[in-house]
Amino acid sequence: MSLRYALLALLRVGPKSGYDLQKQFDTSVGHLWHAPDSQIYPELRRMEEAGLVRGEEQVRGTRGSRRVYHVTPEGEADYLAWIDGPLAYTRVREPASLKAAYLEAASPEAARAFLEEHIRHWRAELDQWEAELARIDARTSPMLQDRLAVTPEDDHDRVVAFKRLGYENLTGRARAEIAWAQRGLEVVGRFPVRG
Amino acid sequence: MSLRYALLALLRVGPKSGYDLQKQFDTSVGHLWHAPDSQIYPELRRMEEAGLVRGEEQVRGTRGSRRVYHVTPEGEADYLAWIDGPLAYTRVREPASLKAAYLEAASPEAARAFLEEHIRHWRAELDQWEAELARIDARTSPMLQDRLAVTPEDDHDRVVAFKRLGYENLTGRARAEIAWAQRGLEVVGRFPVRG
DNA sequence: CCTACCATGTAAGACGTTACATGATTGG
DNA sequence: CCAATCATGTAACGTCTTACATGGTAGG
Structure with missing residues (x-):
């Protein structure tokens, strides 16, 4: 059910097409939640049926089209x-x-090998999330800039503080996983011979 | 796919029925992996079809029966x-x-409220896992005792060390979640007024 | 006899992954 | 004209949850 609210959170900033949302899920917001296009398009349709969003068909070139969704009052209430x-x-x-x-x-x-791979995996995640944290602090994160653009200036610090908090959960998790796997390597070292 | 290997891990210690496995998933091993009966029975059937386990029908009373599964050589190879x-x-x-x-x-x-509930939730999990860690150290955990009973004594320390490691990942995770939510409460305190 | 426990499932649906499938537009 | 990107889906499959459903046995 989180997919629905991740989509609403993004759409609340401004109307977007399925494709726009998918791109955001591949990059910035994708750290917090991820979904492939094959899940996004049907979910948008279901949300429209439920009255949470409304989609408007836009023409693109001579024959192309794209469906741009915006949040309805019902969607806003559901989100809150x-x-x-x-x-x-x-x-x-x-x-x-x-x-x-x-x-x-x-x-x-x-x-x-398992524990080393575990460290590698979480190290890579940690690096990504820390880079995003740096962009949040510098307020250069595209996702954050879009959000701040539709937010009264008094609230900017609050918005930034909570974005930061969300990512800090991820970095905390990654650090815990790395520390754990390192202790695991010590355990393996203590029992070098297979029983 | 982890369910399959959780089941094999339990069955390697000794033959068990679906009901036996379900009970273990409700208690000790359930900390590491959990599944309801509605998932266990069909999975055991699929594993039998795949040749990883063999089930033997046992009579119970006059009309009752139970199906006891044991790991086949193919199942052992798959597990390894x-x-x-x-x-x-x-x-x-x-x-x-x-x-x-x-x-x-x-x-x-x-x-x-969200952050306090987060702390409560992970605190409760942490308490459970720490209690299990204490039972592992004391070697009084039923799951561990069963395992040690079929393990050469030379290997007991290794077995205990890796059980411990598995649970330490969970306690580390819980502690990270709690510390994070506590920092989150400080953030909320810094922005007392809704924007 | 009745209660707690033993024992085994089916069914429907939510959620997610992976693969397959198609076509239009824009910019160089 | 060609490549990158825009744009939108369907289908099959696997996993997990929740609810429904049934009956036997053992012990007091």
Whole structure:
């Protein structure tokens, strides 16, 4: 259900086509939520059926067209209910934890490779998110600039502070994963011989 | 696909019925992976079709029966391939991060309630996982005892060390979430007035 | 006899991934 | 004219959730 609200959050800044939204999901906002085009277009249609957005067909060239969506008052109300309402938590399902708990069955090389790959993966994510945090602080992030453009200046600091908070959750997560995998490598080092 | 390997990991310790597995998923191992009965029974059937497990019908009372599964050599090979192979990473999708990044639209009370609930949620998870870690250290965890019973004594320390590692990922995650939400509360405190 | 527990599923739907599929426009 | 980009989907499949559904057994 988060896809719906991610889309509403983007559309609240200004009307966009499915393609526009998809591009944003591939870059900036894609860090916070991601969806492929094959999920976006049908979801927009469903949201329109539910009255949350309205799409308007625009001509493009002689025969082309694009459908630009904007948020309706019902969509705005639904969005505010989401942001003011509780978040549904699901049970944790961590493939990496599961695998780690059974690494006794792996060769030491495979165990080490798994943990090193884990570090590589989260390091790459961390780098991306920290770069975005830097752009948020400098207020050069395109997503943020669009948002600030439709926000009274008094509120700019608040908007920036919460964007930052969202990304800080991601960087905190990545750092925890890296630290954990590094401790894991020490464990592997303590038991070099396969049983 | 992790469900399949979670099931194999449990069945490698000894033959079990769907019901036995479900019980374990509700308690100890359920921290690492969880699935409802409606997912377990069909998956066991599929695994049997794939030759990874074999089920044997046992009589219970006069008319009752239960199907007890054990891992086949093919299942063992598949499990070892999984544990020695790479883990597939998917894109991060964090509803809490998404919501935090758009908290500017929430009332300060709702923002605070969200972050406090986040802390409560992860605190409860953390407590559970730490209790399990204590049971792992004391080697009183039922799951661990079953595992150690079929493991040569030389290997006990290794087995315990990796179980511990698996759970440490979860506790590390929970601590990061709590610390983040606490910082979030400070941010909310800095912007008490809704824009 | 009744309650707690043992035991096993089906069905519908939400959500997400991957692959397939098509065509128009714009700028060089 | 050609390539990059704009633009929009369908189809099949896998995973997971929630709800529905049924019946047997063991112990007090």
